[in-house]
Amino acid sequence: MTAPLHEAHPSSPGRRLPDTQQGMRRRNLSRVLHTVNADGPLSRAAVASRIGLTRAAVSTLVDELIRSGLLEELGPERPGRVGRPGSALALSGRGPAGIGAEVGVDHLAVCAVDLRGEVRARLVRHRTNRGRAPEPVLRELTELIRQIVAEVDKEGLWPAGLAVAVPGLVARDARTVVRAPNLGWHDTDLGPLLPDGLPLTVDNEANFGSLAELWLNEAAPRDFLHVSAEIGIGGAVVVDGRLLRGTRGFAGELGHVPVRPEGPACACGGRGCLEQYAGEEAVLRAAGLEPGEDRVGLLAEHAAGGDKNVRRALRDAGTALGIALTGAVNLLDPEAVVLGGALSGLAPWLLPSLERELARRTAGPACAVSVSRLGPEGPLLGAAHSVVRAVLDDPAAVGGGGA
């Protein structure tokens, strides 16, 4: 069984739990955790008044959460923000951790995030994964995951689940990579290739990036289109604070929106797809640069240095993004477009032409375009946080047996 990917907004914790007495208890455990998460440190009395339960009922729930290592009492020596410091509750900095991993075309990354949302360990290995079979790549990833788990184990943390971001389309089973053309993978169930015993969720990198935006950026709008790029162009659609997944789980495929219908042939079978104009390799080619290890860094460096070819290539990529986004904005009427992932580092040179194109093609005030502050780390953080949120949404599903 894989852990469900909880994409609900913080304001609606645990709403999928069944409507039985047992379900009620699980929902209340979740409400206590979310309340402490949002406003803690808090006393038991403060939690009780916020969620409208009796002090006695909250104490029972809190005791259970402390026993399973999800909450801790800060004790009088750490007064926090409350009047009676002895009773202040906080999310545990030990207990469960979310393990996030990313399979990039050029790197592998793993991190561990505790319940408080702090990154407690992180490993990145740069190397190209293009054309490598899933088995050796995931063996390497498993090795990194083991290192991270061992590292945080020393601090009393244990892995509550594993979430893996991939640059491709993932089936609704949240395990199978249906198509990741820039890796060369298709119809691959990642489950058997990753560590046993950890609840697993695999998702598209742009989806995790947009969830990170939703969860970690307090100013994030409730309706936005998230655009990211590495070799390919990824997109994710958030409507009313929820990720739009689509019938097969493939929604948000911005990279294959036709920009010039008779343009260059694309690996997808189409022609003139956005990826042919704004994907990293297309931009490098247009700029006359050799693809190296750190492509975004290379482009940013040349653009900052005033390289006219690079600036023109990025301007053209921005125009192509603007054309594709015009269609997307017309269809979705989002509050904003958010550039994330590798694109965020190139924003100074992409944005002017992108915004100009969007403004001239859409009537009325143009849709706001912003740049994610999470940068290229968004998908990895979104993955790790999805595990943490699953714990907050249903704490009884993890923890030391009793909870």
Next chain:
Amino acid sequence: MTAPLHEAHPSSPGRRLPDTQQGMRRRNLSRVLHTVNADGPLSRAAVASRIGLTRAAVSTLVDELIRSGLLEELGPERPGRVGRPGSALALSGRGPAGIGAEVGVDHLAVCAVDLRGEVRARLVRHRTNRGRAPEPVLRELTELIRQIVAEVDKEGLWPAGLAVAVPGLVARDARTVVRAPNLGWHDTDLGPLLPDGLPLTVDNEANFGSLAELWLNEAAPRDFLHVSAEIGIGGAVVVDGRLLRGTRGFAGELGHVPVRPEGPACACGGRGCLEQYAGEEAVLRAAGLEPGEDRVGLLAEHAAGGDKNVRRALRDAGTALGIALTGAVNLLDPEAVVLGGALSGLAPWLLPSLERELARRTAGPACAVSVSRLGPEGPLLGAAHSVVRAVLDDPAAVGGGGA
């Protein structure tokens, strides 16, 4: 105050009502109505067992609904499908009616639909409204509405609300036409120009068309993209059985998705928009025909007769639709694309090139494309049914005082 547009799926009636005792009563009235609507005629006992309330509680609710003219007892002489015919309940064929209206570029239409979903009266007036000011057009529409109301009044029906479909963008206040370029209207509040005293909802014609599909076609998918056309091209996005409205209420604007970014200038300020290739006027122009009154009929007649120019023009329009839909399908991953409105009559000549384009540009199995069986009546029916559904969803908000 305008009536809210209830876009919820039938399976979730009245879910927006407040969570008080009064709200509970209103929800239960709605559950009784929806149950009789779905499975009636039904006895009180059958209703009680279906919704899990006592027979006594259901009888109180039923009496209230009969008093306000929403339910009727069929009596022993009309046995229906139940064992004890004397107690069979059905939705009233008198009582409240939904008044639907459509302002088309070439016609005005009004109809009345009773609670059972039957069209009880309908008037259509063909004439061009292009370039006419809102006032005279809506005076004429008001006159048609009065005629329809007078006609159904003779049969014991009274108007519960008015819903008006327009070929343009409507603000989230559900009254103001922000932009209807093919009429030449902008920023016009239709409220003061329509009959007093009737709860009013104004919405885009494609939105009402997609709601009609959702409500009247039992085989409709829960995730689809609805495409319609008159002069312009309209679109509506349905996700999980609900209409996606967008931040400003403008979602679904397929007509201005760029198809060829350097193509002909469009009234929207962009270039090469879908409307420039697949709107009725563009197709007529490409076919070398003079625009007349019944443009779709003219195109269909010529195409059926084997006119090569018309067939080529429709084939090219289908290709353009396929390009724009490729982007939309990539973004939304819907279960199906549904062609409605005027497009449904031209489907035999549009579909082959549309489907070919979609298939060659999207990897994996192409998205299913179907043709609405409601044809050009979809938006008008969707408008009238939106009023009927508002009554079913909250019967206490209408009816003779008591209910």
